[in-house]
Amino acid sequence: MKGTMLYGPRDIRFEERPDPAITLPTDAILRVAAACVCGSDLWSYRGLNPIKQPSPMGHEYCGIVEEVGGAVTVVKPGQFVIGSFFASDNTCAHCRAGYQTACVQRELVSTAQAPRLRVPLADGTLVATPELPSGHMIPSLLTLSDVMGTGWFAAVAANVRPGATVAVVGDGAVGLLGVLAARRMGAARIVAMSRHAPRQKLAREFGATDIVSERGDEAVARIKDLTNGVGADSVLECVGTGEAMRQAIGSTRPGGSIGCVGVPHGVELDGRELFMTFVHLHGGPAPVRRFLPELINLVWSGAIHPGKVFDLTLPLAQVADAYKAMDERRAIKVLLQP
Amino acid sequence: MKGTMLYGPRDIRFEERPDPAITLPTDAILRVAAACVCGSDLWSYRGLNPIKQPSPMGHEYCGIVEEVGGAVTVVKPGQFVIGSFFASDNTCAHCRAGYQTACVQRELVSTAQAPRLRVPLADGTLVATPELPSGHMIPSLLTLSDVMGTGWFAAVAANVRPGATVAVVGDGAVGLLGVLAARRMGAARIVAMSRHAPRQKLAREFGATDIVSERGDEAVARIKDLTNGVGADSVLECVGTGEAMRQAIGSTRPGGSIGCVGVPHGVELDGRELFMTFVHLHGGPAPVRRFLPELINLVWSGAIHPGKVFDLTLPLAQVADAYKAMDERRAIKVLLQP
Numbered sequence: 001m002k003g004t005m006l007y008g009p010r011d012i013r014f015e016e017r018p019d020p021a022i023t024l025p026t027d028a029i030l031r032v033a034a035a036c037v038c039g040s041d042l043w044s045y046r047g048l049n050p051i052k053q054p055s056p057m058g059h060e061y062c063g064i065v066e067e068v069g070g071a072v073t074v075v076k077p078g079q080f081v082i083g084s085f086f087a088s089d090n091t092c093a094h095c096r097a098g099y100q101t102a103c104v105q106r107e108l109v110s111t112a113q114a115p116r117l118r119v120p121l122a123d124g125t126l127v128a129t130p131e132l133p134s135g136h137m138i139p140s141l142l143t144l145s146d147v148m149g150t151g152w153f154a155a156v157a158a159n160v161r162p163g164a165t166v167a168v169v170g171d172g173a174v175g176l177l178g179v180l181a182a183r184r185m186g187a188a189r190i191v192a193m194s195r196h197a198p199r200q201k202l203a204r205e206f207g208a209t210d211i212v213s214e215r216g217d218e219a220v221a222r223i224k225d226l227t228n229g230v231g232a233d234s235v236l237e238c239v240g241t242g243e244a245m246r247q248a249i250g251s252t253r254p255g256g257s258i259g260c261v262g263v264p265h266g267v268e269l270d271g272r273e274l275f276m277t278f279v280h281l282h283g284g285p286a287p288v289r290r291f292l293p294e295l296i297n298l299v300w301s302g303a304i305h306p307g308k309v310f311d312l313t314l315p316l317a318q319v320a321d322a323y324k325a326m327d328e329r330r331a332i333k334v335l336l337q338p
Numbered sequence: 339m340k341g342t343m344l345y346g347p348r349d350i351r352f353e354e355r356p357d358p359a360i361t362l363p364t365d366a367i368l369r370v371a372a373a374c375v376c377g378s379d380l381w382s383y384r385g386l387n388p389i390k391q392p393s394p395m396g397h398e399y400c401g402i403v404e405e406v407g408g409a410v411t412v413v414k415p416g417q418f419v420i421g422s423f424f425a426s427d428n429t430c431a432h433c434r435a436g437y438q439t440a441c442v443q444r445e446l447v448s449t450a451q452a453p454r455l456r457v458p459l460a461d462g463t464l465v466a467t468p469e470l471p472s473g474h475m476i477p478s479l480l481t482l483s484d485v486m487g488t489g490w491f492a493a494v495a496a497n498v499r500p501g502a503t504v505a506v507v508g509d510g511a512v513g514l515l516g517v518l519a520a521r522r523m524g525a526a527r528i529v530a531m532s533r534h535a536p537r538q539k540l541a542r543e544f545g546a547t548d549i550v551s552e553r554g555d556e557a558v559a560r561i562k563d564l565t566n567g568v569g570a571d572s573v574l575e576c577v578g579t580g581e582a583m584r585q586a587i588g589s590t591r592p593g594g595s596i597g598c599v600g601v602p603h604g605v606e607l608d609g610r611e612l613f614m615t616f617v618h619l620h621g622g623p624a625p626v627r628r629f630l631p632e633l634i635n636l637v638w639s640g641a642i643h644p645g646k647v648f649d650l651t652l653p654l655a656q657v658a659d660a661y662k663a664m665d666e667r668r669a670i671k672v673l674l675q676p
Binding site: 061093094097098099101102104108228229230240242245248253255262263264265266267268269270271272276277278279280281282283284285 | 409435436437439440442466489523566567568591592593598601602603604605606607608609610612613614615616617618619620621622623
């Protein structure tokens with residue numbers, strides 16, 4: 001089969017790769033129904049994460065189980081399943097505490113931009129839909145593999161409560177779905193920070209009540225203005241830069257909470273500043289496995305439509321164009337059809 | 339009257355000072371029943387916080403109200419009261435959220451190592467005991483002004499729950515009272531980190547179930563050993579150095595919580611490390627005003643005896659000896675009698 005490889009900065013190739021096979025009895029092989037490009041893929045694509053050797057790409061996926069190893073007892077061939085970007089056993093102490101991305105056996109899935117995929121620890125990692133989904137539901141189900149689960153975790157980590165005032169730093173797909181998550185959790189006021197009209201529009205569609213297009217100190221001042229000088233109860237940090245983190249800290253009320261899901265790149269935090277601002281800080285690679293059953297139900301029942309975040313669909317063979325469109329911010333998020 | 343002044347590193351003087359007087363209608367004047375030296379006073383005493391000019395000292399106090407300003411309606415002359423080291427109005431949005439140390443009108447109390455004391459924002463800051471206390475209760479009531487309230491906040495910020503495993507970094511008075519707080523909140527296992535026999539003894543008396551005398555990576559390894567490799571659910575960071583913070587982060591399980599009450603000195607946090615460890619981080623100058631009613635009840639009913647943390651009592655006139663004893667770690671905490 002052909003799969004996606006990154007050879008160096010902005011050098012994506014769709015090329016011949018070995019067919020995936022069961023290598024451990026806990027594995028499953030999926031036929032991928034849809035995959036996509038993640039904002040975090042762009043760190044490598046842009047050369048900001050060093051690329052030492054040609055690397056397979058893709059960690060967001062859903063599809064049909066084709067084959068399972070001898071130790072797989074829950075997941076069955078023929079099921080439609082969604083899994084996390086980190087495989088996990090779902091039985092260790094960290095998994096049981098809801099931090100499956102800290103699983104003692106965790107393993108990064110990194111070959112999903114391909115027609116077929118090996119998923120380790122299948123019983124712990126994959127969750128099946130009630131039945132085979134219709135095609136229109138697949139984009140929304142695909143988001144649960146990472147981007148929706150990550151936006152959801154941002155809101156959980158930021159302790160979003162009914163009636164709360166929430167600010168979202170970052171208008172990428174994760175930030176936009178963080179807006180959707182905060183809305184679903186009952187936030188009364190949701191401020192999306194964005195200066196791009198199509199993203200502002202989608203933010204409003206997902207539930208944003210206010211848009212702040214300023215950045216840095218000016219953005220913080222606007223949030224303070226909107227909250228009678230108090231600050232937001234909950235802030236979702238969905239970027240991962242030092243500037244975004246400063247903006248998040250400045251926007252949060254004393255005792256408020258910041259949910260951090262942007263993978264930090266060069267972020268240094270001053271201990272005394274954190275101390276003096278009284279913020280709660282929590283985050284990490286989102287344990288999306290924790291949320292899969294609940295989020296599958298919400299998509300299945302039509303309560304949420306996170307698949308709207310895909311504003312471009314391309315055949316998998318054009319994966320290089322998909323990266324380019326996201327790199328140039330021409331697309332929010334690109335769905336890839338095998 | 340005479341009061342305590344710091345002139346420079348290790349230069350404490352008990353010298354003639356102006357008598358305190360009502361300067362604003364929201365003030366009260368207290369006759370101090372007992373004061374003490376705080377671990378945070380030692381940062382200045384040791385010259386680690388720069389001393390630009392002779393400074394009055396003391397922010398922990400309890401005593402009898404002698405006089406109140408014209409706008410004070412709740413606090414009455416003759417009452418025995420305890421207040422926080424930060425005066426607060428207890429009515430602004432931050433106060434109502436329980437963060438009185440972020441009060442929009444907050445003002446540091448800094449003249450308490452003296453026989454008489456002006457307290458600003460008296461109605462918001464001071465809480466009266468049910469009746470005049472007997473003398474033996476005064477040390478415990480005094481601790482509620484800062485050190486017990488701070489240890490309590492550390493446990494609250496670290497989300498200590500019934501049945502939890504808790505580690506406490508720091509065997510100063512705050513850390514020891516953090517042990518007491520964790521015990522009171524129902525922690526099943528409390529690991530005190532200390533290498534000093536008298537402090538280990540007091541930690542056990544306050545409820546510690548285990549003592550770890552190692553430091554740094556070795557301490558972290560011991561905590562992991564004690565928790566089947568998982569880490570502690572809640573960690574109280576009661577020091578404020580980078581080393582203590584690293585020890586706290588390393589000791590916490592993924593998804594666990596760190597309550598930070600040691601005032602950070604030179605603490606830099608790596609954003610990616612925090613992210614990858616999944617810790618919850620919260621802290622700040624403890625809003626002890628939030629806890630005063632509850633903690634006064636616990637002391638009054640004899641449920642807790644935090645005054646045990648005072649292992650030396652000196653006349654106020656010997657305040658210089660009190661600083662010296664704490665600086666040399668000959669005393670855990672010194673009570674000063676006016």
